[in-house]
Amino acid sequence: MSDTTTGPVLAADGRPLKASLNRALRRQKLRAMMLIAPLLIFILVSFVMPIADMLFRSVENQIVSDTLPRTTALLPDWDGEGAPDDMIYEALARDLAVAVEAKAHTRLGSRLNYERTGISSLLRKTGRGVDEIGETPQDVLEGVNDIWKDRDAFGRLIGTSEWVDAINAWDGEDSSTRIAPEFNANSSFAEQFPGTTSLYASYVLQSVSEEDNPLGEKPWPILFHVLAQELPSATPPSDVPEELALALREAATALDGVVLDDPRAVFLDIDDDWGDQGVWTTIQTYGPAYTNGYFLNSIDMQKGLDGPEWRPENEQIYIVLFIRTMIMSLTIMGMCVLLGYPIAWLLANLPDRKANMLMILVLLPFWTSLLVRTSAWKVLLQQQGVINDVLVWIGIVADDGRLQLINNQTGTIIAMTHILLPFMILPLYSVMKTIPPSYLRAAKSLGATNWTAFWRVYFPQSVPGIGAGCILVFILSIGYYITPELVGGTKGVFISNRIAYHISSSLNWGLAAALGTILLAVVMLLYWMYDKIVGIDNVKLGG
Amino acid sequence: MTDTQSAFVAFERVQKSYDGEVLVVKDLNLSMPKGEFLTMLGPSGSGKTTCLMMLAGFETATHGDILLDGVSINNIPPHKRGIGMVFQNYALFPHMSVAENLSFPLEVRKIGKSEREEKVMRALGRVQMQDFAGRRPAQLSGGQQQRIALARALVFEPELVLMDEPLGALDKQLRETLQFEITNLAHELGITTVYVTHDQTEALTMSDRVAVFDDGRIQQLAPPDQLYEQPENSFVAQFIGENNTLEGVVQEIQGNTCIVKLDSGDIIDAVPVNVSTVGERTRVSIRPERVEFNRERLHADAHTLKAEVLEFIYMGDIFRTRLRVAGTDEFVIKTRNAPDQKRLKPGEMIEIGWLAEDCRALDA
Ligand SMILES: Nc1ncnc2c1ncn2[C@@H]1O[C@H](COP(=O)(O)OP(=O)(O)OP(=O)(O)O)[C@@H](O)[C@H]1O
Ligand SMILES: [Mg+2]
Numbered sequence: 001m002s003d004t005t006t007g008p009v010l011a012a013d014g015r016p017l018k019a020s021l022n023r024a025l026r027r028q029k030l031r032a033m034m035l036i037a038p039l040l041i042f043i044l045v046s047f048v049m050p051i052a053d054m055l056f057r058s059v060e061n062q063i064v065s066d067t068l069p070r071t072t073a074l075l076p077d078w079d080g081e082g083a084p085d086d087m088i089y090e091a092l093a094r095d096l097a098v099a100v101e102a103k104a105h106t107r108l109g110s111r112l113n114y115e116r117t118g119i120s121s122l123l124r125k126t127g128r129g130v131d132e133i134g135e136t137p138q139d140v141l142e143g144v145n146d147i148w149k150d151r152d153a154f155g156r157l158i159g160t161s162e163w164v165d166a167i168n169a170w171d172g173e174d175s176s177t178r179i180a181p182e183f184n185a186n187s188s189f190a191e192q193f194p195g196t197t198s199l200y201a202s203y204v205l206q207s208v209s210e211e212d213n214p215l216g217e218k219p220w221p222i223l224f225h226v227l228a229q230e231l232p233s234a235t236p237p238s239d240v241p242e243e244l245a246l247a248l249r250e251a252a253t254a255l256d257g258v259v260l261d262d263p264r265a266v267f268l269d270i271d272d273d274w275g276d277q278g279v280w281t282t283i284q285t286y287g288p289a290y291t292n293g294y295f296l297n298s299i300d301m302q303k304g305l306d307g308p309e310w311r312p313e314n315e316q317i318y319i320v321l322f323i324r325t326m327i328m329s330l331t332i333m334g335m336c337v338l339l340g341y342p343i344a345w346l347l348a349n350l351p352d353r354k355a356n357m358l359m360i361l362v363l364l365p366f367w368t369s370l371l372v373r374t375s376a377w378k379v380l381l382q383q384q385g386v387i388n389d390v391l392v393w394i395g396i397v398a399d400d401g402r403l404q405l406i407n408n409q410t411g412t413i414i415a416m417t418h419i420l421l422p423f424m425i426l427p428l429y430s431v432m433k434t435i436p437p438s439y440l441r442a443a444k445s446l447g448a449t450n451w452t453a454f455w456r457v458y459f460p461q462s463v464p465g466i467g468a469g470c471i472l473v474f475i476l477s478i479g480y481y482i483t484p485e486l487v488g489g490t491k492g493v494f495i496s497n498r499i500a501y502h503i504s505s506s507l508n509w510g511l512a513a514a515l516g517t518i519l520l521a522v523v524m525l526l527y528w529m530y531d532k533i534v535g536i537d538n539v540k541l542g543g
Numbered sequence: 544m545t546d547t548q549s550a551f552v553a554f555e556r557v558q559k560s561y562d563g564e565v566l567v568v569k570d571l572n573l574s575m576p577k578g579e580f581l582t583m584l585g586p587s588g589s590g591k592t593t594c595l596m597m598l599a600g601f602e603t604a605t606h607g608d609i610l611l612d613g614v615s616i617n618n619i620p621p622h623k624r625g626i627g628m629v630f631q632n633y634a635l636f637p638h639m640s641v642a643e644n645l646s647f648p649l650e651v652r653k654i655g656k657s658e659r660e661e662k663v664m665r666a667l668g669r670v671q672m673q674d675f676a677g678r679r680p681a682q683l684s685g686g687q688q689q690r691i692a693l694a695r696a697l698v699f700e701p702e703l704v705l706m707d708e709p710l711g712a713l714d715k716q717l718r719e720t721l722q723f724e725i726t727n728l729a730h731e732l733g734i735t736t737v738y739v740t741h742d743q744t745e746a747l748t749m750s751d752r753v754a755v756f757d758d759g760r761i762q763q764l765a766p767p768d769q770l771y772e773q774p775e776n777s778f779v780a781q782f783i784g785e786n787n788t789l790e791g792v793v794q795e796i797q798g799n800t801c802i803v804k805l806d807s808g809d810i811i812d813a814v815p816v817n818v819s820t821v822g823e824r825t826r827v828s829i830r831p832e833r834v835e836f837n838r839e840r841l842h843a844d845a846h847t848l849k850a851e852v853l854e855f856i857y858m859g860d861i862f863r864t865r866l867r868v869a870g871t872d873e874f875v876i877k878t879r880n881a882p883d884q885k886r887l888k889p890g891e892m893i894e895i896g897w898l899a900e901d902c903r904a905l906d907a
Contacts, residue, residue, distance in 0.1 A: 446648035
């Protein structure tokens with residue numbers, strides 16, 4: 001027997017066997033793919049994408065740089081000492097003017113308020129006063145030449161004539177179909193007046209987003225302010241309409257000697273806080289589009305002047321909460337194993353009819369609403385509740401020493417163990433069902449006592465069920481929040497309750513996402529450790 | 544036969560009911576001497592496993608005594624009985640290697656490590672499986688698993704070993720090899736064995752004695768040859784080997800022979816086994832290979848029957864011929880394939896007869 005063919009094995013038609021096999025399997029694979037496609041799409045849409053979104057939200061921070069583009073562009077250069085210089089106040093004035101029109105400053109306020117309380121009201125207050133800036137030069141110019149009273153003066157001055165025609169035509173179109181023409185600035189003007197041009201572009205965007213013709217709206221006073229600032233150092237361009245070029249030249253002389261509004265003074269006048277270094281540090285720190293601030297926050301840290309630092313002792317809550325969540329979930333898991341194992345054993349070994357009865361009892365909790373069950377625990381566990389009454393009646397506890405069983409960790413553990421018990425019993429049962437009774441008999445016939453037979457022969461074979469049940473219960477409990485919310489009081493709540501709070505009450509989704517991401521990472525880490533220690537192929541949900 | 548006193552294993556008037564309504568084992572009396580290989584044979588549901596489980600201690604007898612070495616073991620828990628057991632599905636512990644499986648009974652007996660290892664290797668040697676000590680049961684073939692199960696049941700040197708259809712899941716050839724190995728081992732080690740099987744060939748080839756079970760009772764307890772040649776009732780005759788049955792009424796009894804008038808009117812000779820009075824209905828049983836159609840080989844005064852050949856089947860070593868006799872189409876005769884043996888043709892009319900002692904008149 002020395003049939004030593006070295007090349008690839010060939011099929012009957014002379015092709016390599018591997019290729020033939022692949023071809024034969026391709027149709028099967030395609031069919032399999034089509035069968036799982038609906039589920040795959042569903043999982044992608046309802047599971048993978050939300051998780052990806054959550055991961056993204058936990059670092060995303062574009063709202064600051066979107067709302068205050070000019071300020072955040074300048075702030076990195078600020079040395080962080082005292083209040084920033086006038087240029088930054090100037091930039092902030094322009095940004096806020098745009099933001100106030102778009103009502104974006106309140107959203108920015110809530111965002112920054114997570115990092116420094118008070119910023120929200122500061123921004124709202126400032127939003128009401130900031131539109132005064134520019135009224136001085138506006139009055140001067142409107143007095144010199146009536147053309148500045150025309151609503152389209154700035155448009156015709158800054159935009160190209162093509163854009164002016166296009167935007168007017170757009171205004172006449174049916175509102176449902178029109179798409180606004182893109183703003184086009186006169187390049188020689190833009191060169192001389194970059195600030196005015198950029199602000200006017202923002203003005204155009206805002207008007208268009210409100211479906212209004214920018215040429216038909218009153219220009220913002222701050223446009224005059226910026227124009228007046230840039231006028232002295234600029235050479236008026238020649239290719240603007242004749243009357244406007246003239247008006248510009250007149251304006252330059254008219255404004256000579258006029259004292260313009262000082263944004264720093266305006267801001268400080270509105271609120272002293274604008275002189276506070278802390279406010280500016282916050283804006284500087286959270287200026288970049290991506291931030292690790294939410295994550296630092298999630299582990300009780302914050303951004304300090306020199307890198308991350310611990311929060312003050314009395315503001316630290318999350319690490320304690322994470323640890324408490326872990327320990328309580330592990331406790332609940334342990335309780336479920338202790339209580340569930342004997343029941344699963346009974347279920348697997350009783351005659352079918354009795355086992356079915358028992359199974360119904362095990363599944364009963366699934367058939368009643370979670371809220372009802374949890375409320376029932378409230379009735380049972382409270383200090384004037386059934387359990388305390390019975391204990392007092394038996395005489396185990398004194399009437400004035402009634403046990404505190406609810407609104408603390410005990411309450412959460414009792415109620416959660418009850419709720420999650422089926423998730424332990426079912427995998428255990430399905431694994432035990434597959435262990436033939438003959439193993440125990442064999443062990444006993446070989447001389448093992450009941451206990452040895454159980455411990456050496458039965459138990460090791462039920463470990464995969466314990467593993468599956470533990471993973472299920474632990475992961476479910478780590479993310480549970482209704483029950484801890486209802487029976488946990490303040491001491492018995494989980495990290496998920498904070499997440500829920502940030503999602504629905506404080507609306508700090510970024511922090512919620514960061515907390516959720518950490519939770520996910522912790523679970524995956526534990527899963528990995530379980531795989532290393534026990535082996536994930538050692539988990540069975542049945543058969 | 545052994546009496547109960549000197550017997551190694553004894554069932555005394557044992558009854559068993561699982562549900563309090565039906566007696567699964569009705570009245571079991573059985574005694575085995577030391578070293579005997581006894582097989583329990585019977586149709587499904589006849590109570591064989593139940594008997595074995597009572598002996599092993601996993602079921603309690605509802606009534607009666609089970610004695611081991613003269614001592615009642617009714618109240619001794621299974622793990623103290625010291626009885627080796629081989630299960631039909633092997634029941635090798637899947638999470639332990641072969642060696643661990645074998646050392647388990649030694650560990651629970653607190654035997655030292657070196658002695659344990661030596662015994663395990665010796666036991667594996669007995670079943671030629673030394674090379675597989677490190678494997679898991681799932682990595683063994685059915686026959687190998689069976690060998691390990693056997694080795695495990697023997698490793699702690701029990702005096703009594705119970706086997707419940709240990710070869711049921713194996714193919715014919717492997718079964719035959721293992722049958723041989725099991726009987727050899729049992730005799731070599733002087734072990735008393737109770738063996739349960741469905742397979743009558745297995746029962747006949749392996750056992751010192753066979754207990755035929757039906758309906759919760761032992762129908763006959765006898766060595767294989769006696770069982771086959773001298774069945775005591777029609778159930779045993781039917782159950783063991785191939786058998787021709789004819790029904791009729793006893794016409795005359797003369798000491799060791801009797802004359803039976805069949806329902807078809809024909810007269811035949813038979814040995815009265817379960818009949819005692821003239822006029823009683825009976826079922827007579829004749830083994831196919833004891834039927835003779837060569838007139839010269841029969842007694843001159845023997846009764847004969849007319850038969851029509853319906854079918855001739857060539858089976859290699861034997862010929863199997865189906866005949867129509869005395870109103871039944873299912874009468875079969877078997878003849879050896881010898882050079883001078885006549886091959887009957889369908890449609891042929893012949894005359895058949897037999898020695899009176901080969902034809903047994905049993906209960907109706
Ligand atoms: N645990 C039990 N509970 C109730 N009835 C049982 C139980 N075990 C067996 N029986 C009944 O007892 C009768 C005898 O069963 P047993 O298992 O002894 O038969 P067996 O001869 O071993 O059959 P087989 O050859 O099919 O294994 C059967 O009718 C069976 O239904
Ligand atoms: Mg059986």
